[in-house]
Amino acid sequence: MTTATLLAGLGAFLASAVEMVEALTIVLGVGVVRGWRSTLIGVGAAAIVLTGLIAVFGAALGSIPIDSLRFVVGALLLVFGLQWLRKAILRSSGYKALHDEDEAFREEQAAAAAAGDERRAGVDWYSFTVAFKGVLLEGLEVVFIVISFGAAQGRWGPAIVGAAVAVLLVLVAGFVVRGPLERVPENTIKFVVGLMLTTFGTFWAAEGAGVDWPGDELSLLAVLAFFGAVSWAFVWALRRRRVGIAVTA
């Protein structure tokens, strides 16, 4: 198994885990208050749409030459990954609030209890819509990552297996805990995923532009270490700045 295969599987696993934790909070919040039938129909419908997206885009991207594909996918992944990394750095340094699953769960429950009761064809449309939208929007980021990793590597196995294992783990954990998974270190995971997306995006986009990396796929580890060190330095500098402003005030 190569470095890129391992990292791609791990990246898809972590991204999928953290997004599914957020989707689980939404689904639990609605399901507990309004019942499970319509909520689960919404979850199933979103899962079908997400699987369809992977199948359609996967097949379409398979016909594009690998170098052009790596250039475009790498550039998109890089811009997308920098969003994750920027937010994670701002959260770690205290400039952005941490995501609180317990609070999100309570807000979802309150909204579900306050919503009206509209039933059509035996389906509670509020439960269906909230569960469908929640799973679809959280899952879309996972689909984007799986498609990018699969298409740019020309190997779909690691990314799909990584994402699928994460979905199963979160489902089992949610069933066991029967509540939001607030102990999952979401920001740390998002930090790591942001680093991996930025690393893969840089590697593939440069390769697509015609550059040969020294040591080929092994240089992924060096690029990852570089972005890790840079991000850690940014967190350290921003924390100091924040403390300095607080002391001055």
Next chain:
Amino acid sequence: MRYVRSFVGFWWNFIVGDDWRVAVGIAAGLALTAVFQVWWLLPPVVAVVLYASLRRAVRA
């Protein structure tokens, strides 16, 4: 037309997010990499783009 605009808007917001300058910086870095054909150029460009974006976010 409204649907096309909201479709494009959704994907723009999904991939680029709230700082379009990041996408412009990355495009410039990739153009330079393609012209000079050197592997070491893109990582520092990405670091500078990230620094500039964080600076704007903190000041805002």
